Amino acid sequence: MSEREPVTMMDAATRLDYEFTAGVAMSKNLHGYEQGKFIGQRCPKCKKVYVPSRGSCPTDGLPTDEIVELPNTGTVTTYCVVNVPFAGQSIEIPYICGQILLDGANLSFMGLLQEIPIDEVRMGLRVEAVWVPPEELGPTLASVKYFRPNGEPDADYETYKEYL
Amino acid sequence: MSQYPALTSGRRPVGVVSFAQYDNVRREDARNEVEMLMPVVTEVFGNIGITKDDVGFICSGSTDYLIGGPFSFVAALDAVGVWPPRAESHVEMDGAWALYEAWVLLQEGEIDAALVYCFGRSSMGDLSEIMAVQLDPYYLAPLWPDPTSLAALQAQALIDAGKATEADFAAVASRSRRSALDNPKAQVAYDRSAEELLAEDYEVAPLRRHALPPLTDGCAAVVLAAGDKAYEWCERPAFITGIDHRIETHSVGARDLTVSPSTRTAGEKAGVGTKKVDVAELHAPYAHQELILAEALGLGDGVSVNPSGGALAANPMMSAGLIRIGESARRIWSGQADRAVAHATSGPCLQQNLVCVLEGV
Numbered sequence: 001m002s003e004r005e006p007v008t009m010m011d012a013a014t015r016l017d018y019e020f021t022a023g024v025a026m027s028k029n030l031h032g033y034e035q036g037k038f039i040g041q042r043c044p045k046c047k048k049v050y051v052p053s054r055g056s057c058p059t060d061g062l063p064t065d066e067i068v069e070l071p072n073t074g075t076v077t078t079y080c081v082v083n084v085p086f087a088g089q090s091i092e093i094p095y096i097c098g099q100i101l102l103d104g105a106n107l108s109f110m111g112l113l114q115e116i117p118i119d120e121v122r123m124g125l126r127v128e129a130v131w132v133p134p135e136e137l138g139p140t141l142a143s144v145k146y147f148r149p150n151g152e153p154d155a156d157y158e159t160y161k162e163y164l
Numbered sequence: 165m166s167q168y169p170a171l172t173s174g175r176r177p178v179g180v181v182s183f184a185q186y187d188n189v190r191r192e193d194a195r196n197e198v199e200m201l202m203p204v205v206t207e208v209f210g211n212i213g214i215t216k217d218d219v220g221f222i223c224s225g226s227t228d229y230l231i232g233g234p235f236s237f238v239a240a241l242d243a244v245g246v247w248p249p250r251a252e253s254h255v256e257m258d259g260a261w262a263l264y265e266a267w268v269l270l271q272e273g274e275i276d277a278a279l280v281y282c283f284g285r286s287s288m289g290d291l292s293e294i295m296a297v298q299l300d301p302y303y304l305a306p307l308w309p310d311p312t313s314l315a316a317l318q319a320q321a322l323i324d325a326g327k328a329t330e331a332d333f334a335a336v337a338s339r340s341r342r343s344a345l346d347n348p349k350a351q352v353a354y355d356r357s358a359e360e361l362l363a364e365d366y367e368v369a370p371l372r373r374h375a376l377p378p379l380t381d382g383c384a385a386v387v388l389a390a391g392d393k394a395y396e397w398c399e400r401p402a403f404i405t406g407i408d409h410r411i412e413t414h415s416v417g418a419r420d421l422t423v424s425p426s427t428r429t430a431g432e433k434a435g436v437g438t439k440k441v442d443v444a445e446l447h448a449p450y451a452h453q454e455l456i457l458a459e460a461l462g463l464g465d466g467v468s469v470n471p472s473g474g475a476l477a478a479n480p481m482m483s484a485g486l487i488r489i490g491e492s493a494r495r496i497w498s499g500q501a502d503r504a505v506a507h508a509t510s511g512p513c514l515q516q517n518l519v520c521v522l523e524g525v
Contacts, residue, residue: 017290026196
């Protein structure tokens with residue numbers, strides 16, 4: 001034994017597979033994408049609309065049972081120009097990643113911004129969703145191809161300052 | 165002047181005043197963890213007519229390995245709603261240990277009440293593989309031993325030592341599943357004799373199907389309250405008079421699996437043997453483990469063991485231990501018992517054990 005080299009390192013590869021349960025509320029949101037719709041839910045107490053909702057209001061701890069269909073338009077609350085390549089990147093750089101606050105929603109989500117020069121993107125930019133063709137719609141946010149300017153004047157900072 | 169029992173652990177009387185658990189199911193397909201927890205949290209507050217604003221601390225128990233998502237315990241807080249901000253903590257353990265942390269904080273005296281909750285799902289991944297990841301990463305985990313195989317080694321050791329027989333295992337399972345018939349939250353309940361159960365084939369010898377716990381999705385919650393607050397919310401609080409937890413080496417091969425010295429020590433520290441025990445709820449996922457635990461705790465013939473059916477009736481990961489405390493407390497509230505011993509376990513083959521003694525006045 002003493003003639004052998006000590007073991008200083010070993011590999012122990014681990015792989016665990018899971019089935020994810022979206023949940024009741026998130027399923028409604030995902031099925032909305034199949035129809036080209038943004039489906040959110042409203043808290044019965046604070047009246048905030050979450051899109052997507054995880055089924056509860058994180059502030060009040062109450063079920064967000066009321067279904068709210070949101071429009072196709074929203075505001076860019078903040079954004080980032082992606083210049084750095086990374087593993088698994090599917091979009092050519094540089095591209096713009098924006099936080100989108102849909103009109104009537106109280107939760108923003110991340111979306112791709114296109115049809116605008118990079119140096120013209122800005123906070124408060126008014127945008128609309130561009131969906132994939134109807135035959136490609138599925139229960140995924142990938143059904144939204146990207147967001148693009150809808151031509152409206154920029155939103156007042158006061159209207160979205162809580163959602164940066 | 166309110167009456168309190170003498171305390172073996174701590175100086176401030178802290179009582180279990182409310183308990184709720186999910187309908188234990190094999191697989192919850194529709195709801196996510198938040199949606200499972202919300203009705204349970206609502207019930208545990210609703211039972212005693214309070215809201216989240218009445219508790220000064222929240223502590224939860226769960227493990228991200230079951231769900232396969234990082235920080236799932238943070239997301240789970242959405243079920244409570246933590247605004248305005250409040251003190252909160254989490255243990256990567258069964259909810260029984262979250263209760264222990266809350267009990268320690270309540271001893272400090274700054275808060276008077278705490279919410280403890282826990283959740284775990286066995287259906288989202290392969291539990292046999294997930295449980296192997298908790299083992300020693302050099303010598304044991306690379307072999308991917310599943311928990312049933314490890315438990316079978318323990319059961320065989322019991323037989324080899326002449327301490328128990330396969331018929332004893334079947335007797336535990338038969339009694340537990342029969343008791344479970346009275347438990348509306350039980351997932352597996354039946355009236356079958358030990359002889360009948362012994363006719364089953366082995367799952368992993370010497371364990372047959374009846375000696376194994378069910379795979380369960382579930383969650384549970386408890387409210388703890390100190391001193392007068394406990395009486396304000398509960399007519400007969402189940403006061404924690406003793407609580408202690410101990411752990412043994414992670415190396416299964418280095419232990420005598422036929423005994424549980426960590427349970428014995430925890431039981432002594434919690435004062436189990438100082439007075440008569442009416443009820444014991446033991447977290448024994450495998451039937452033979454109840455025999456080891458009963459011996460370690462010195463439980464005599466007069467003790468009603470696992471009247472709920474125990475973990476053989478439903479075994480939601482990270483919750484089955486806290487449920488033992490809740491089931492014990494229920495029997496004190498109702499007057500069925502004056503003194504109960506609740507036990508929770510973690511790790512392979514009863515590696516880590518918590519003992520909680522509950523008393524009513």
